[in-house]
Amino acid sequence: MRTPLLTMLLLLVLCFGLVAWMDPRHQARVEANVPAGQGTLAGLLGETRQTVADYFYTQADVYFHSGYYPSIFDEARKQEEQDSDVSHPEEGKSGKEEKGFMGPPLDWIDRFSRHFLPSRHTHLSGSAVGEMLPWLKLSADLDPHRIQTYIVTAYWLRQGLGKSAEAEDFVRDGLRANPHSPDLLFILGQIYLEDRKDYPRAKNIFLAAKKEWHKRDDPKPAVSKNGEETKDYLLLERILSGLVKEEEAVGNLQQALRYLEELKPDAGDPAAVQKRIDELKQKIQKKT
Amino acid sequence: MNKIFAVSAVVIKEIYRRKDFYVLFFLTGLITFVMWLMNFFHDDQIIRFIKEICLFLILISALIISVTTAARQIPAERESRTIFPLLAKPIARWQVMVGKFAGCWFATGFALVVFYLFFGLVSASRDHTLPVAAYFQALWLLWQMLGIVIAMTLLGSVVLSAPSANMTIIFIVTIGILYIGGFLHKVAMGMSEPSASIVTAIYYIIPHLELYNMSELIVHDWPIVPWLDVLIATIYGFAYMTFFLTGACLAFRHKPLN
Numbered sequence: 377m378r379t380p381l382l383t384m385l386l387l388l389v390l391c392f393g394l395v396a397w398m399d400p401r402h403q404a405r406v407e408a409n410v411p412a413g414q415g416t417l418a419g420l421l422g423e424t425r426q427t428v429a430d431y432f433y434t435q436a437d438v439y440f441h442s443g444y445y446p447s448i449f450d451e452a453r454k455q456e457e458q459d460s461d462v463s464h465p466e467e468g469k470s471g472k473e474e475k476g477f478m479g480p481p482l483d484w485i486d487r488f489s490r491h492f493l494p495s496r497h498t499h500l501s502g503s504a505v506g507e508m509l510p511w512l513k514l515s516a517d518l519d520p521h522r523i524q525t526y527i528v529t530a531y532w533l534r535q536g537l538g539k540s541a542e543a544e545d546f547v548r549d550g551l552r553a554n555p556h557s558p559d560l561l562f563i564l565g566q567i568y569l570e571d572r573k574d575y576p577r578a579k580n581i582f583l584a585a586k587k588e589w590h591k592r593d594d595p596k597p598a599v600s601k602n603g604e605e606t607k608d609y610l611l612l613e614r615i616l617s618g619l620v621k622e623e624e625a626v627g628n629l630q631q632a633l634r635y636l637e638e639l640k641p642d643a644g645d646p647a648a649v650q651k652r653i654d655e656l657k658q659k660i661q662k663k664t
Numbered sequence: 665m666n667k668i669f670a671v672s673a674v675v676i677k678e679i680y681r682r683k684d685f686y687v688l689f690f691l692t693g694l695i696t697f698v699m700w701l702m703n704f705f706h707d708d709q710i711i712r713f714i715k716e717i718c719l720f721l722i723l724i725s726a727l728i729i730s731v732t733t734a735a736r737q738i739p740a741e742r743e744s745r746t747i748f749p750l751l752a753k754p755i756a757r758w759q760v761m762v763g764k765f766a767g768c769w770f771a772t773g774f775a776l777v778v779f780y781l782f783f784g785l786v787s788a789s790r791d792h793t794l795p796v797a798a799y800f801q802a803l804w805l806l807w808q809m810l811g812i813v814i815a816m817t818l819l820g821s822v823v824l825s826a827p828s829a830n831m832t833i834i835f836i837v838t839i840g841i842l843y844i845g846g847f848l849h850k851v852a853m854g855m856s857e858p859s860a861s862i863v864t865a866i867y868y869i870i871p872h873l874e875l876y877n878m879s880e881l882i883v884h885d886w887p888i889v890p891w892l893d894v895l896i897a898t899i900y901g902f903a904y905m906t907f908f909l910t911g912a913c914l915a916f917r918h919k920p921l922n
Contacts, residue, residue, distance in 0.1 A: 449847035
């Protein structure tokens, strides 16, 4: 009786020792093969991870609508995914009800089943917006190169929940996976400018964003073969506006004026920029 | 009636002696607990994500318990030849079948109560509210759905040759109805004839199990369903349970047992 027990104990110790020896080596091998920003879940899902990431992103939109969302069998699904209210937070913030996608019921079963499903178009508001963040986080874990996920999550963390520190951490995670993204640098600059009031750091980050924008968008043709604009002038406008705000905050009005003049040719509304230039010029004159 | 209850009591005893329920409950609890421990942006108010996963696990566990239990009832009795001493007693075959159904259904109902108590605890731990009426409706409707599934499985167990084939078919049919059953009419509208008419006919014939899944309403804190609708859904469920159970009794009446 003692010999089998001792043999079992010996085997147990042997197994434990082998695992303890092998595990760190296995981990090191896995980490060496997995690119930065891709966790265990991404490793498990392999090539399907982008599809799953898209699904999780859509899930965030489903949560934003409290489950009132077209199914894959509804024609409205594609439109809703394209519109993605969660990506256009300003529209969602109003909290007003929008027209539904359901239309008149097809039959009595369809009519009756609507009593057991969310059947009103609403948007999350207040601290409830936090409910969609797990899906966005999981989506970013699976597809760390989808910039939109970081932008949307950072927006809701800052504007919806007032969690600026968490937003910064998340954007920095995004920057680790996408170090040259002007969009992420711009969001980070905004956090330093608006939340931290750390103007020198905000300026450096905005300048880095501007440099990366030129690196990315300057080689692109002005219009594509389809006649669509290829350069993201809206982002450049926002970066330069950030720089203008920062220079105004530190009282460097001459530099702010230079950024406004740089902004004017590519601005969506050049007249508004010109108005700001005139106002700034008046301010400078008054100062001198 | 006493004979039916006697058979069902044996089924209930058999179910709680087996380990299926305990294992599934442990797994549901473990996965939900791991999800509960996950920290997203230091926000300890997040609960809908956990509720969705927990309700999904409850649905899957309840389906596994009900289908695997019901599918084995008659074949196991035949295999171990205990069906002969059972039928040698003054009991009709239909009473055995109804007793088996009642046993499986009540045992599944008890398992659901345990699962929903756990769900209520998880939900209240973060939500700090306990919408008892909504949870009762969800539990009640899910129980009705499982009644239909159990009746279908019992019918399959006397019609199909092996329990494994029966279980596979019932799982595919149930999950299929749950996820696409409600959209068949919409799908049919985009089809050409005669496929459109066939799909539309299937849409009207199948039991609409998706009516009994209130997960979306519970997860997103929607108001409760009007009680009259719950009553109508219950009557609709009873109609299908009776239909499948009658079919099972008829098939069992003419079934050779050796």
